[in-house]
Amino acid sequence: MVGLGRMGGNMAERLRRAGHEVVGYDRDPDIADVKSLAELAEALPVPRVAWVMVPAGEPTRSTIAELGELLSGGDLVVDGGNSNYRDSIARSEELAAKGVGFVDAGVSGGVWGLQNGYGLMVGGADEHVERIRPVLEALAPEGGLVHAGPVGAGHFTKMVHNGIEYGLMQAYGEGYELLAASELGIDVPAAFNAWRHGTVIRSWLLDLLARALEEDPGLEELKGWADDSGEGRWTVEEAIRLAVPAPVISSALFARFSSRQAESPAMKVVAALRQQFGGHAVHQE
Numbered sequence: 001m002v003g004l005g006r007m008g009g010n011m012a013e014r015l016r017r018a019g020h021e022v023v024g025y026d027r028d029p030d031i032a033d034v035k036s037l038a039e040l041a042e043a044l045p046v047p048r049v050a051w052v053m054v055p056a057g058e059p060t061r062s063t064i065a066e067l068g069e070l071l072s073g074g075d076l077v078v079d080g081g082n083s084n085y086r087d088s089i090a091r092s093e094e095l096a097a098k099g100v101g102f103v104d105a106g107v108s109g110g111v112w113g114l115q116n117g118y119g120l121m122v123g124g125a126d127e128h129v130e131r132i133r134p135v136l137e138a139l140a141p142e143g144g145l146v147h148a149g150p151v152g153a154g155h156f157t158k159m160v161h162n163g164i165e166y167g168l169m170q171a172y173g174e175g176y177e178l179l180a181a182s183e184l185g186i187d188v189p190a191a192f193n194a195w196r197h198g199t200v201i202r203s204w205l206l207d208l209l210a211r212a213l214e215e216d217p218g219l220e221e222l223k224g225w226a227d228d229s230g231e232g233r234w235t236v237e238e239a240i241r242l243a244v245p246a247p248v249i250s251s252a253l254f255a256r257f258s259s260r261q262a263e264s265p266a267m268k269v270v271a272a273l274r275q276q277f278g279g280h281a282v283h284q285e
Contacts, residue, residue, distance in 0.1 A: 004024045004028070011114075037066050037067060052064060056081045061087070072100070076100065082159075082230065102128070169273050176209075224264045225263060226271045
């Protein structure tokens with residue numbers, strides 16, 4: 001496991017609890033089992049599997065490029081970050097030239113994955129996915145694993161998942177703002193908590209929002225400012241490319257842009273939810 005942060009560290013621990021042998025590398029020597037990627041490659045039995053859980057973009061690109069020089073034919077790289085699916089296809093082709101396999105794995109579950117399991121959306125050749133299926137099944141809860149298609153399909157599916165997430169969070173945020181603005185003195189935290197039981201809008205996100213409101217009933221400790229980490233933009237771009245109307249996801253993305261110009265109570269909900277499920281940084285009042 002390359003990258004032992006909020007996600008990678010818990011994933012390594014969940015795999016160990018399931019009986020798998022895991023060697024972990026991280027830039028922080030205090031939490032790493034080995035001191036370098038080269039030492040990691042030496043420590044793994046052949047054929048080797050290296051699962052990369054580092055930030056998308058240049059950190060992932062450079063890590064996989066270095067692994068490509070250290071691994072050999074028959075080895076396998078799994079990219080579990082939020083990479084753009086086009087980048088995953090390109091990396092697969094680069095590694096294939098060296099005889100190294102590649103699987104792109106969209107991972108959902110945030111900081112709660114160790115306890116609840118991780119939803120996994122994987123893309124890759126059948127033989128590569130089957131080879132790591134015991135690992136995938138150890139990480140995922142029952143029913144939470146899909147081999148979505150060839151290389152690129154895993155990260156494409158996770159991209160759309162995150163676009164949907166944007167829309168759901170925005171809807172909860174707008175509902176919160178509307179309840180709070182009413183002159184009827186509605187007990188907003190109690191309303192959201194009641195919605196968790198028996199209603200058609202109950203969900204894990206709603207559970208997390210109720211938890212955030214229990215900790216801070218008026219969300220007074222948060223600024224109504226929400227970042228976006230890329231997947232929402234990519235989802236909208238793909239919707240445009242494929243001529244698929246996606247007004248809800250697009251609106252949710254643009255609302256995050258607006259939050260950086262003028263705060264809103266709805267964006268406090270979005271910020272609170274991002275902190276609850278992913279440990280993402282928030283802006284404090």
